Amino acid sequence: MNDAPFPTGQLESEPFSLPLDKLDPGQPLLFKNQEHYPYFARLRAEDPVHYTAESQFGPYWSITRYNDIMAVDSNNKVFSSAAELGGITIRDRRPEVRRESFIAMDAPRHDEQRKAVSPIVAPQNLAMMEVGIRERTIKVLESLPRGEMFNWVEKVSIELTTQMLATLFDFPFEDRRKLTYWSDVATADLAAGLVKSEEEREEILADCLTYFTRLWNERINADMRPDLISMMAHAEATRHMTPDQFLGNLILLIVGGNDTTRNSMSGGLWALSQNPDQYQKLIDNPALIDSMVPEIIRYQTPLSHMRRTALEDHEVGGKLIKKGDKVVMWYCSGNRDDSAIENPNAFIIDRKRPRQHLSFGFGIHRCVGNRLAEMQLKILWEEILKRFPKIEVHGTPKRVLSSFVHGIEELNVVIPA
Amino acid sequence: MPQVTFIEHNGTAHTVEAELGKSLMEAAVGNAVPGIDADCGGACACATCHVFVEPEWEAKTGARTEAESAMLNFAAEVKPNSRLSCQIPVTAELEGLVVRMPEGQH
Numbered sequence: 001m002n003d004a005p006f007p008t009g010q011l012e013s014e015p016f017s018l019p020l021d022k023l024d025p026g027q028p029l030l031f032k033n034q035e036h037y038p039y040f041a042r043l044r045a046e047d048p049v050h051y052t053a054e055s056q057f058g059p060y061w062s063i064t065r066y067n068d069i070m071a072v073d074s075n076n077k078v079f080s081s082a083a084e085l086g087g088i089t090i091r092d093r094r095p096e097v098r099r100e101s102f103i104a105m106d107a108p109r110h111d112e113q114r115k116a117v118s119p120i121v122a123p124q125n126l127a128m129m130e131v132g133i134r135e136r137t138i139k140v141l142e143s144l145p146r147g148e149m150f151n152w153v154e155k156v157s158i159e160l161t162t163q164m165l166a167t168l169f170d171f172p173f174e175d176r177r178k179l180t181y182w183s184d185v186a187t188a189d190l191a192a193g194l195v196k197s198e199e200e201r202e203e204i205l206a207d208c209l210t211y212f213t214r215l216w217n218e219r220i221n222a223d224m225r226p227d228l229i230s231m232m233a234h235a236e237a238t239r240h241m242t243p244d245q246f247l248g249n250l251i252l253l254i255v256g257g258n259d260t261t262r263n264s265m266s267g268g269l270w271a272l273s274q275n276p277d278q279y280q281k282l283i284d285n286p287a288l289i290d291s292m293v294p295e296i297i298r299y300q301t302p303l304s305h306m307r308r309t310a311l312e313d314h315e316v317g318g319k320l321i322k323k324g325d326k327v328v329m330w331y332c333s334g335n336r337d338d339s340a341i342e343n344p345n346a347f348i349i350d351r352k353r354p355r356q357h358l359s360f361g362f363g364i365h366r367c368v369g370n371r372l373a374e375m376q377l378k379i380l381w382e383e384i385l386k387r388f389p390k391i392e393v394h395g396t397p398k399r400v401l402s403s404f405v406h407g408i409e410e411l412n413v414v415i416p417a
Numbered sequence: 418m419p420q421v422t423f424i425e426h427n428g429t430a431h432t433v434e435a436e437l438g439k440s441l442m443e444a445a446v447g448n449a450v451p452g453i454d455a456d457c458g459g460a461c462a463c464a465t466c467h468v469f470v471e472p473e474w475e476a477k478t479g480a481r482t483e484a485e486s487a488m489l490n491f492a493a494e495v496k497p498n499s500r501l502s503c504q505i506p507v508t509a510e511l512e513g514l515v516v517r518m519p520e521g522q523h
Binding site: 070073074076107111114115118119121122123124126127353355356360362363364366368370371 | 493
């Protein structure tokens with residue numbers, strides 16, 4: 001299993017027999033079924049900067065190799081993240097529901113807004129948060145059933161990431177599952193059924209805005225406190241945001257702090273269960289947690305891609321990308337590129353340079369919460385190893401229908417009594 | 418090869434031989450100096466090899482590039498003498514260089 005590049009065994013013909021110009025790697029179903037890997041393997045080999053003329057998302061370029069992704073991600077002068085051009089995902093939302101946030105914004109406004117919130121995840125603050133994270137983690141783990149099956153995603157991954165997010169926002173703790181719900185609603189594919197139309201999505205997100213506006217109003221007139229809402233309410237760059245920009249940044253922070261770490265918490269356990277030699281190595285030497293954490297984040301790649309829009313004609317990997325073209329950087333592919341990462345399809349918890357991966361992106365939009373995410377995962381695995389024997393995983397994970405969020409909805413496990 | 422010294426945030430000093438033509442970041446990583454993460458591998462794309470150059474050395478390490486400033490803009494505790502060590506080439510002139518590290522790379 002360790003070296004199998006195509007986890008589902010469904011590599012057969014299609015991705016390799018289709019004419020290259022018909023290859024459309026962005027189909028959400030491929031990701032739900034984990035069938036996307038062979039598509040990207042073929043593209044990296046045969047057409048690393050690939051143009052798909054027709055798809056459910058319209059025409060788009062796929063950047064599939066590690067170094068090309070790094071070049072595009074670092075070149076924010078040519079490759080824009082601006083919401084009005086389509087933002088950061090392969091799906092173009094209708095212009096009237098496109099929403100700005102600092103991830104979907106170019107310099108210099110991006111820089112100013114990002115800096116309003118980034119101190120919350122600066123090294124000094126992380127050190128202060130560590131004790132609280134550990135306490136919450138222990139409490140969640142101690143409450144888990146022993147000797148009976150449960151959904152790890154629900155009881156561990158969602159619970160821990162939502163508690164973290166509620167802490168960062170200083171959000172009413174008893175209402176914290178609303179954060180999970182809004183996060184899921186914001187990113188859901190309509191075909192997945194959680195929301196059935198853009199109108200329904202907007203109605204639910206309007207509730208989110210109403211709830212947070214109450215918190216904002218309480219905090220803008222109070223003394224500055226170290227939570228994300230107070231920080232935005234008190235920073236010059238963000239205190240005059242329109243309600244729509246406020247909602248945009250809320251969604252960014254909720255999805256960024258919620259979905260991603262959640263799926264690494266689930267994906268890590270799945271990867272260990274599929275690689276029992278690695279799980280044993282970890283149990284024998286818990287110090288490997290430090291290098292395992294970035295390996296989990298690489299292997300899972302919780303966000304499969306980021307999208308940009310070209311502001312001018314620009315050549316990448318020998319192909320001419322035209323002004324206005326949609327460009328999708330497939331982190332999930334770059335993270336499996338053997339020209340940059342040795343034996344990339346294998347999950348190896350003691351890699352030499354485990355942090356060399358694309359999951360956080362590179363350049364000015366690089367994940368602001370990366371070190372917090374790593375710390376949450378590190379503490380989770382430290383506390384798991386202290387108290388549980390090997391956790392048994394049953395069946396295969398139920399995956400999210402999305403080519404953006406690489407998510408796991410259900411992972412059934414038993415902790416031996 | 419010039420000798421350069423990296424001082425961790427807690428005060429621990431590491432003096433290493435830095436290979437000419439490589440970057441200061443590579444000298445740290447290659448000698449297992451803790452506190453330089455260098456996630457992007459030297460592409461000026463992540464700001465996790467952040468160091469503070471002691472003032473008397475600034476003339477010899479050169480000035481920040483525009484791309485470097487853009488990345489440092491988001492690092493924690495940035496100071497006027499902040500640099501990304503992957504953007505400082507090791508030259509003979511750097512014999513005896515001292516740089517300090519921030520509390521964490523972010």
